[in-house]
Amino acid sequence: MTYVQAVREATAQEMARDDRVFVMGQGVDDFKGMYGTTAGLAEQFGRERVFDLPLSEEGTTGVAVGAALAGLRPIHTHIRMDFLLLAMNQIVNIAAKSRYMFGGRVRVPLVIRAVIGRGWGQGAQHSQGLHSMFMHVPGLRVVAPATPYDAKGLLIQSIRDDNPVIFIEHRLLYGRQSHVPEELYTVPFGRARILAAGDDVTLVGISHAVVECLRAQRTLSQHGISAEVIDAVSLSPLDTETLAASVRKTGRLLVVDTAWTFCGASAEIVAAVAEALGGGVPFAFQRMGFAPVVCPTSKPLEKLFYPNPQTIARAAHRLVRPKAPDLQVDSAESPEIAEFKGPF
Amino acid sequence: MTYVQAVREATAQEMARDDRVFVMGQGVDDFKGMYGTTAGLAEQFGRERVFDLPLSEEGTTGVAVGAALAGLRPIHTHIRMDFLLLAMNQIVNIAAKSRYMFGGRVRVPLVIRAVIGRGWGQGAQHSQGLHSMFMHVPGLRVVAPATPYDAKGLLIQSIRDDNPVIFIEHRLLYGRQSHVPEELYTVPFGRARILAAGDDVTLVGISHAVVECLRAQRTLSQHGISAEVIDAVSLSPLDTETLAASVRKTGRLLVVDTAWTFCGASAEIVAAVAEALGGGVPFAFQRMGFAPVVCPTSKPLEKLFYPNPQTIARAAHRLVRPKAPDLQVDSAESPEIAEFKGPF
Amino acid sequence: MLDRNFYRQLYRIRRVEEELVRLYPTDQITSPIHLSIGQEAVSVGVCEALRPSDVVFGTYRSHAYYLAKGGDLRGMIAELYGKATGVAQGKAGSMHLADPDHGVMGASAVVASTIPQAVGYALAMKMRREDRVVVVFFGDGATEEGVFYESLNFAALRSLPILFICENNSYAIHSPLSSRQASPDICRKAEAMGLLAERLETLDIYELYARTCRRVTELRAGRTAPVLIECLCYRWKEHVGPGEDFAAGYRSAGECRAWQQADVLVTVGSRLNAAVRQEIEQSVEEEIREAFAFAQCSPFPAGNELYTDLYA
Amino acid sequence: MLDRNFYRQLYRIRRVEEELVRLYPTDQITSPIHLSIGQEAVSVGVCEALRPSDVVFGTYRSHAYYLAKGGDLRGMIAELYGKATGVAQGKAGSMHLADPDHGVMGASAVVASTIPQAVGYALAMKMRREDRVVVVFFGDGATEEGVFYESLNFAALRSLPILFICENNSYAIHSPLSSRQASPDICRKAEAMGLLAERLETLDIYELYARTCRRVTELRAGRTAPVLIECLCYRWKEHVGPGEDFAAGYRSAGECRAWQQADVLVTVGSRLNAAVRQEIEQSVEEEIREAFAFAQCSPFPAGNELYTDLYA
Ligand SMILES: Cc1ncc(C[n+]2csc(CCOP(=O)(O)OP(=O)(O)O)c2C)c(N)n1
Ligand SMILES: Cc1ncc(C[n+]2csc(CCOP(=O)(O)OP(=O)(O)O)c2C)c(N)n1
Ligand SMILES: [Mg+2]
Numbered sequence A, B: 001m002t003y004v005q006a007v008r009e010a011t012a013q014e015m016a017r018d019d020r021v022f023v024m025g026q027g028v029d030d031f032k033g034m035y036g037t038t039a040g041l042a043e044q045f046g047r048e049r050v051f052d053l054p055l056s057e058e059g060t061t062g063v064a065v066g067a068a069l070a071g072l073r074p075i076h077t078h079i080r081m082d083f084l085l086l087a088m089n090q091i092v093n094i095a096a097k098s099r100y101m102f103g104g105r106v107r108v109p110l111v112i113r114a115v116i117g118r119g120w121g122q123g124a125q126h127s128q129g130l131h132s133m134f135m136h137v138p139g140l141r142v143v144a145p146a147t148p149y150d151a152k153g154l155l156i157q158s159i160r161d162d163n164p165v166i167f168i169e170h171r172l173l174y175g176r177q178s179h180v181p182e183e184l185y186t187v188p189f190g191r192a193r194i195l196a197a198g199d200d201v202t203l204v205g206i207s208h209a210v211v212e213c214l215r216a217q218r219t220l221s222q223h224g225i226s227a228e229v230i231d232a233v234s235l236s237p238l239d240t241e242t243l244a245a246s247v248r249k250t251g252r253l254l255v256v257d258t259a260w261t262f263c264g265a266s267a268e269i270v271a272a273v274a275e276a277l278g279g280g281v282p283f284a285f286q287r288m289g290f291a292p293v294v295c296p297t298s299k300p301l302e303k304l305f306y307p308n309p310q311t312i313a314r315a316a317h318r319l320v321r322p323k324a325p326d327l328q329v330d331s332a333e334s335p336e337i338a339e340f341k342g343p344f
Numbered sequence C, D: 001m002l003d004r005n006f007y008r009q010l011y012r013i014r015r016v017e018e019e020l021v022r023l024y025p026t027d028q029i030t031s032p033i034h035l036s037i038g039q040e041a042v043s044v045g046v047c048e049a050l051r052p053s054d055v056v057f058g059t060y061r062s063h064a065y066y067l068a069k070g071g072d073l074r075g076m077i078a079e080l081y082g083k084a085t086g087v088a089q090g091k092a093g094s095m096h097l098a099d100p101d102h103g104v105m106g107a108s109a110v111v112a113s114t115i116p117q118a119v120g121y122a123l124a125m126k127m128r129r130e131d132r133v134v135v136v137f138f139g140d141g142a143t144e145e146g147v148f149y150e151s152l153n154f155a156a157l158r159s160l161p162i163l164f165i166c167e168n169n170s171y172a173i174h175s176p177l178s179s180r181q182a183s184p185d186i187c188r189k190a191e192a193m194g195l196l197a198e199r200l201e202t203l204d205i206y207e208l209y210a211r212t213c214r215r216v217t218e219l220r221a222g223r224t225a226p227v228l229i230e231c232l233c234y235r236w237k238e239h240v241g242p243g244e245d246f247a248a249g250y251r252s253a254g255e256c257r258a259w260q261q262a263d264v265l266v267t268v269g270s271r272l273n274a275a276v277r278q279e280i281e282q283s284v285e286e287e288i289r290e291a292f293a294f295a296q297c298s299p300f301p302a303g304n305e306l307y308t309d310l311y312a
């Protein structure tokens, strides 16, 4: 089953189980159906529970919060995470704070699904991974599953949770396949996933970067380096324990994000791991993510903007063998990037 | 001269020097004049160059960006930083990106002044320090001067800069006094300021936390601990070099922020210093900031929400003497907090 | 009966706020208060027409509609005092007052920011086919925020059972409406978005009540587009805090005087006989005394309360 | 003369986009394109009435107004090809096209988000007492974003020299206007905000030109409130990309046919004699061929270009 199908199945099954669940978002009921993730849901559950929205991100986010306050369980979709910048006030000032500021007397069971774009010249405003902004805010949960299995389980978990959850998908993960159980299951918040065990270096990936880390891991193993690959999965709460345990073992940490590094999730992971290990316990580390610029559209520049399996492998290699010459790897483009022909 | 006067003087002097500079913001021309920081400017420079705004943060931020694109140099004011959440799209998607995404063919000389609130029950939505969200975004500069001297010099620098600058003030710094030269001078971006030299531990403060760090430093020195106090001043670019040099000397780092720590400026500072020192060089560290909750209004809870000189001193003491019993210090409230009687 | 209810409500709100004015200088209430003195009739006229199961949303200027809708008085005063017995255990203060048990869904210190939630709440009511309605109170300043228009459009698009009440006191802090809006006709804006809209030029509580009753009945029955009622009114006190600010220069005492001379509390009071009035006043005074005493005696929240209720 | 200019502009834009349609499948243009085919007359009718010193802002559907306002064609095609010779050296693509030297101030991929900047630019013109004007192009979908209302209010409040052009093609991606707006009357909304507003029901380029001339003259002289002109039009191609999408079900080919039968390019062309037309067409074809050849031959930006032009 693909990632798209997993998201769709989780939604459909939860909607069937709980009639408080509904889906609202621009284009959720059109023939593209949010890249297929909402395809057919309007037909299956009716247009009252699956409906299109006007272009009013702040307002409709407030609407979702209000419906959640009233006891419904909205899933609000955004085809690009960049558009959440229009809804920051409702997300940060209202959704995240309502329960606490009203003394625990309300609940905001709200899922905000947002897609990180990449490739085919998405450019400055259709490519941002803004998760660290949401991680910064107490009262929100932030997850970014990288596998179809986690996508389904975490979406179900997010729908059932009584708090606002920012559920981050990545455009280039949509075609990813994995075994996904047909039955309903949940994946808990706050649990990272070890995808490959290793001893020499810990690679922590976020969202699509996980896929690239796995590729780098294979390259590294060909060069005799055993990398442990961890999918962060849940960004807030963050599973610092699993990450720290791995680094305690490997002594080296490479965090690869689908976002900028400055004040990013990768800064937090480094700091949190260092904290968990005790400031005085040394480990070599590096952060990778977007280049510290705006995302350009020109293909060669766009390519340089992102970490890739080669740059990841090279960085990991440097961490493990600082004195050795740089790892030489051929730079095949990852297939989902090479094959992606947009436009969106 | 107070901080308020320093901000006002910088504005007035730059407006006199350069007729492209103008001030727009809710209430800038009323009898309160943005806490006095814009008092009298409308009379001095006319209501065309100092004017009130409708309650339209996203729209008026876009207006400021447009005026900047046209070659003017707007200063846009916000009595609370929390309101910037309404303008994130214009700040992050437009202001920060215009120059790069248009291939360097435009400039956005824009200063956004935003005040962090604190005390007297400001509560959930009038107390946030959101600088890390802006630090995360390439294309913005972010500064948070703590002294009248830096406030004046950095505001002048920010006005003259051709890029969007988020200029962060803190409500409790407004009454602070220091010597401020009458003439025009600039304080450069990217330069931290060592306010007290010390050998045992480095205290890095941001905005109002600097004041609290200085108080903690005095307490620590009474207990034979020599703390180096550094005012970060410029958050993006960050003066990692100065911070790292200090930590190299002291081996200990305590970062105290006026914000949450998770994915916050304090995470970045820890990660950046560790990077600069080489991941393998150990140093003990701790991050302090807002409690990881929403800011409550009740005074006793509000007090616990923030670090204070006592908790800072205690944390620093623990870093220096991990085996010693906790430092006992009497918990006098800092005068600007005790004296602050709001309402805003 | 209506006169009595109006008077009790008006008198109660006025007196609660007067007590706040009296006690604020003692610094026991350590959070900002935005008083409704002079504007109470808007909340009372509207909320009298509602059922307990109806829901209101509002702003930081929260006391009048909170009380008019039936919010708990003791819990409110204790909340303003930051006490553990407050409706939000001291986490809300005046700017975030809410009492969901009585249909008061809470306030926000960010202008206009509760408007879309009110719409969302009404959406939920409609989806569940309830015959409840939502009322959302906001100021004239809120009608400059983009989210106001987004919210009106959504409400109208889906024909939601919601009544928008704009308390137009013609100022946002110290800025007059004319310096903030090119066209001061708020009703016209609402109509352009697809709502029904009407303006009340005077603070006539009977008229407001009658209109609200009519509108709410239609909304319950799903027979009408959402409605906006613009109520002209006047804030007698400074924007925030207990004082007056006619000396500040942005408005004159004379401007206020006309409104004070038409004080709804007096008008309504004059329709009751002295005995009835006295009985109401005494019971309200007693209730207020008791509420403040309760608040003052109540303990502050314990330190560990800082960490509770962030997540459900 | 007007006929010639119109025809040249219309033909040029149409043919540029047709070339994009033809070449897109070769995957040399690796970024999204939003075509204006069918809507060109709006940009041409308006921009013909402007001076070079006037300024336009727009959207990701950027080609028509960019070219109509005088944006550099070679730089545009090279930009779409992601080449170093593009107007933004390959950093913009189609969605962020800008050519400030020719008064094209740029596009945004976030709906409605250039509208307030256009207003700010007009503010600067007014503060400097220039007799220039700003025009901002946006779609019907943009009128649902709150910032649209905030921008209109600000422009009207300060009587800025700005003309808002709403290209109402009645869809936002695949959603019809009626499913997004309770009241489809966009002019009424603009009027409620204090603007002058008028609607053009047909894509009559002469009428649009005439109206724009009149409005712009008044705006330059500071004699009028800001103006919004709503132009009904129709997108012939899919929302994004080079294809057609009538099979997708959200709209019918028949709906489009009416518009295609009234193709402005044909109407205007029929008013020219064959020789004039041919001359225009030939020179445009030549220019286009040259521009694409230029783009194709141009080098990609060097790797270090990634780091340039972030800060001034
Ligand atoms: C989004 C936002 N912008 C600015 C402010 C600062 N502010 C607080 S109250 C207020 C005035 C609001 O006026 P109005 O809506 O008319 O309500 P009133 O206070 O008159 O009842 C302003 C500008 C705010 N709280 N939120
Ligand atoms: C703020 C925002 N929301 C959603 C989108 C996704 N989106 C891109 S184009 C578009 C439709 C806009 O419609 P309209 O304004 O009518 O312009 P048109 O494409 O018809 O020219 C949408 C919803 C976006 N880019 N920005
Ligand atoms: Mg008002």
Ligand SMILES: [Mg+2]
Residues within 6 Å of the ligand: D139, D140, D141, D167, D168, D169, D170, D171, D172, D173
């Ligand atoms: Mg459209």
